[in-house]
Amino acid sequence: MLEFRDLYRSFGDVIALDGLSFTVAPGELCGFLGPNGAGKTTAMRCAVGVIQPDGGSITWQDGPIDLRVRRRTGYMPEERGLYPKMRVHEQLVYLGRLHEMATADAAASASHWIDRLGLGDRSDSPVEELSLGNQQRVQLAASLVHDPELLVLDEPFSGLDPIATDVMSDVLLERARAGVAVMFSSHQLDLVEDLCETVAVISKGRLVLGGNVAELKASRGRRLRIEVDGGTAWSQRIGVDAEVVSVDEVGATVLLPPGADAAPVLDIAQQQGRLLDVHLEQPRLSELFRNAVGTTEDTLGDEFQRRSEVR
Numbered sequence: 228m229l230e231f232r233d234l235y236r237s238f239g240d241v242i243a244l245d246g247l248s249f250t251v252a253p254g255e256l257c258g259f260l261g262p263n264g265a266g267k268t269t270a271m272r273c274a275v276g277v278i279q280p281d282g283g284s285i286t287w288q289d290g291p292i293d294l295r296v297r298r299r300t301g302y303m304p305e306e307r308g309l310y311p312k313m314r315v316h317e318q319l320v321y322l323g324r325l326h327e328m329a330t331a332d333a334a335a336s337a338s339h340w341i342d343r344l345g346l347g348d349r350s351d352s353p354v355e356e357l358s359l360g361n362q363q364r365v366q367l368a369a370s371l372v373h374d375p376e377l378l379v380l381d382e383p384f385s386g387l388d389p390i391a392t393d394v395m396s397d398v399l400l401e402r403a404r405a406g407v408a409v410m411f412s413s414h415q416l417d418l419v420e421d422l423c424e425t426v427a428v429i430s431k432g433r434l435v436l437g438g439n440v441a442e443l444k445a446s447r448g449r450r451l452r453i454e455v456d457g458g459t460a461w462s463q464r465i466g467v468d469a470e471v472v473s474v475d476e477v478g479a480t481v482l483l484p485p486g487a488d489a490a491p492v493l494d495i496a497q498q499q500g501r502l503l504d505v506h507l508e509q510p511r512l513s514e515l516f517r518n519a520v521g522t523t524e525d526t527l528g529d530e531f532q533r534r535s536e537v538r
């Protein structure tokens with residue numbers, strides 16, 4: 228298990244990590260979320276040993292992140308890190324060798340990932356000649372070539388077209404199913420909601436929401452949308468257990484607490500008129516995210532404030 232425990236890291240007066248704790252288990256695909264400046268990149272850099280935390284600890288399988296662990300880790304840095312003039316296959320072999328692979332194994336693995344990621348025809352091209360999305364595929368291949376047991380990817384989906392997004396999603400899922408602990412940062416909440424079983428949401432360097440996505444959604448209750456003939460006056464008569472969250476000309480939406488029965492609310496609405504439409508929906512991850520981190524304006528303002536203070 229990858230465990231962040233009470234992690235602190237500052238840059239001058241800026242507190243980037245402020246007691247961050249969470250875990251990612253082998254076989255888990257964890258979406259690492261948070262507004263700009265929340266501390267995601269800093270946490271990931273600490274996890275792979277690029278920078279050291281000021282306090283707290285990060286462990287993999289209860290041991291320190293030492294050279295042996297780093298050789299078994301795949302990392303995609305935010306600033307990316309390929310040699311622009313080196314050819315794709317040659318570069319992947321070189322990176323595999325840096326992770327102590329035998330040349331023949333590195334070459335076979337490089338070819339495998341080049342094919343798997345749809346880069347077959349670019350194998351002998353210098354990386355700088357590839358489009359941004361294809362460079363990103365090479366970057367993913369670079370983090371996978373040595374068959375790591377831990378994957379730490381900083382915004383692997385940014386800048387990808389829908390097809391490359393599907394390829395990236397498939398590969399991350401496949402790696403997690405093969406037992407790899409995968410964490411990746413992203414701002415694409417809908418994609419993370421579809422792809423990940425777990426999330427860790429941080430804000431101002433701390434965990435503000437974390438765990439199984441389905442359980443987090445279920446814990447917030449469900450929304451019941453009802454439209455009946457004859458208006459929405461029924462919504463003023465529902466019991467204390469449910470809360471009306473919105474009313475418009477044709478219907479009303481009611482928030483049901485976790486485990487609450489929808490039938491009593493439906494009965495009250497149907498006393499008013501014929502049922503026209505009804506559906507139950509869970510909150511979206513984006514809604515949970517906004518609740519957990521506060522409004523976008525606040526966090527952006529805060530980040531702006533922190534950046535100004537540094538100058």
Ligand SMILES: Nc1ncnc2c1ncn2[C@@H]1O[C@H](COP(=O)(O)OP(=O)(O)OP(=O)(O)O)[C@@H](O)[C@H]1O
Pocket residue numbers: 238241242243261262263264265266267268269270533534
């Ligand atoms: N090398 C550095 N020097 C000074 N400040 C830094 C440095 N790295 C990060 N910070 C500051 O630490 C805070 C966290 O930054 P970090 O890059 O970890 O955020 P992030 O969650 O990755 O954001 P984004 O979503 O924009 O990538 C920010 O306030 C940032 O300005």
Ligand SMILES: [Mg+2]
Pocket residue numbers: 267268269305381
């Ligand atoms: Mg970042």
